[in-house]
Structure formats: structure tokens, C-alpha cells
């Protein structure tokens with residue numbers, strides 16, 4: 674299931690200003706989500722640069738086609754997140770700019786100074802963790818009906834992450850290969866981007882600390898906003914641990930049929946597909 678990679682140009686529009694606490698009363702979860710969205714216009718162009726650098730070394734036409742589609746999908750993703758992030762930035766968190774600059778500098782430095790093997794292992798470290806997390810959060814059939822545009826945007830993005838789930842793994846394997854190196858750099862990559870997201874979340878919480886809420890109230894707020902429940906998030910761990918095993922390959926990751934229905938929905942909604 675879900676074995677084609679479709680590049681979709683999406684029509685999502687966001688209001689000029691979005692309240693960054695879009696999960697009512699759950700500042701932590703709302704800001705964590707925003708941190709992820711702020712990460713992407715820096716990270717995804719870096720992934721694209723790494724793929725483009727690998728392109729000339731790829732001799733397998735199937736891997737090459739996947740690489741090109743991966744780059745085209747990520748190009749659509751970060752542009753859409755830039756649009757969303759612009760609405761968020763207008764709501765006043767002045768130090769985000771410096772944090773983003775630091776991240777952007779890191780990724781440009783990696784492209785300039787690190788080996789292609791490092792950059793491809795970073796890409797797969799990111800893709801493996803996020804794809805397996807997304808699978809857990811989305812299955813069996815996504816976030817539910819009647820979503821606000823920012824959640825539809827996330828759902829579309831997540832569907833495409835599942836569609837291109839094997840590409841970074843295959844490109845690394847084809848061009849460089851090696852389990853231990855991929856494991857070491859991939860784990861470091863996961864620390865690198867998640868610690869940046871944690872810093873962004875704590876900065877935003879410092880600027881706008883949330884009210885004290887009980888676990889019940891937080892769970893209700895998340896459900897109302899269409900966000901995954903805490904038990905679903907907790908159940909992530911076992912499925913994430915498998916990505917560190919030597920036997921792990923994203924080719925063995927089966928995607929639920931309900932996700933194909935979502936992929937079809939977003940293909941219908943797209944302005945243009947290829």
C-alpha cells in the first residue's frame with residue numbers, strides 16, 4: 674500500500690495571523706507543533722541539497738526517480754510551512770529569528786563542509802524517526818474529518834512523508850552504505866533537530882507561559898483540536914526503537930489502507946500533480 678510518490682502542489686491558505694496557542698490551553702503541545710513547522714524550511718532545503726549532491730552517483734533508475742520525487746515533494750513542503758510560519762511569526766516571538774538563523778547556519782555548514790555520506794545519513798536519521806512517528810500518529814486513517822487548514826496541511830505533508838519513506842534509506846545505501854555509520858550519524862541528527870525544537874518550545878513557553886491544566890483538561894483540549902492523544906504518543910516508543918536495529922528497512926514498513934484514501938483525497942485537492 675502507498676507505493677507511489679505523487680508531487681502535489683496544494684492550495685492551502687492561512688489567516689494573516691494565527692493564535693500560536695491553537696490547542697486551547699495547551700501551550701506546550703501547540704508550541705512543540707510550531708517548533709516542528711519552523712524547523713522544516715531550514716531542514717528540508719538541506720535534505721534537497723544532499724539529494725542533489727547524491728544525484729550524480731546514483732546509477733539505479735528507480736532510486737534516481739525516487740530521489741527526484743523526494744526532492745520535489747520536500748520542496749513543496751517547506752514552501753507551505755513558510756507560509757504557515759509567516760502567520761505565526763506575526764504573533765510576536767522576536768527571538769525566533771536568532772534561533773532560526775543558528776539552525777540555518779548549521780545546515781548550510783553541513784552542506785559545505787560535511788561529507789556526502791554524513792549528509793545522507795543525517796537525511797535518513799531524520800526520515801526514519803519522523804516517518805515511523807507519523808505512521809503511528811496517522812494510522813488507521815488520519816486525523817479525522819473537518820480539520821482546520823493547518824491540520825490538513827500537516828496531514829498532506831505526513832501522507833507524502835509516508836509515500837517517500839524508502840528514498841533517503843535507498844540513496845544512502847546505494848551511494849555510500851554502512852549500518853554503523855548511519856546509526857551514529859542518524860542518532861546524532863535526531864538529537865540535533867529535536868534539541869533545537871525543544872529550545873524553541875521552551876523559549877515560546879517563556880514568552881507565553883500556559884495556565885496550569887490537569888491531565889484530563891489537556892487531553893480534552895488536544896482531542897478538540899484534532900491532535901493525537903497522549904496514549905497514542907506514548908505508544909510511539911516501541912515502533913521507534915526498531916529503526917536502530919541492523920535489520921531495519923523502511924521497505925518492511927506496511928502502511929494502513931486508510932492512508933491511501935487520504936493520499937487520493939489530497940491528490941484531488943491539489944492544484945497540480947506530477
Ligand SMILES: [Fe+2]
Pocket residue numbers: 717746747750751830834
Ligand atoms: Fe517533508
Ligand SMILES: [Fe+2]
Pocket residue numbers: 747800834837
Ligand atoms: Fe521527508
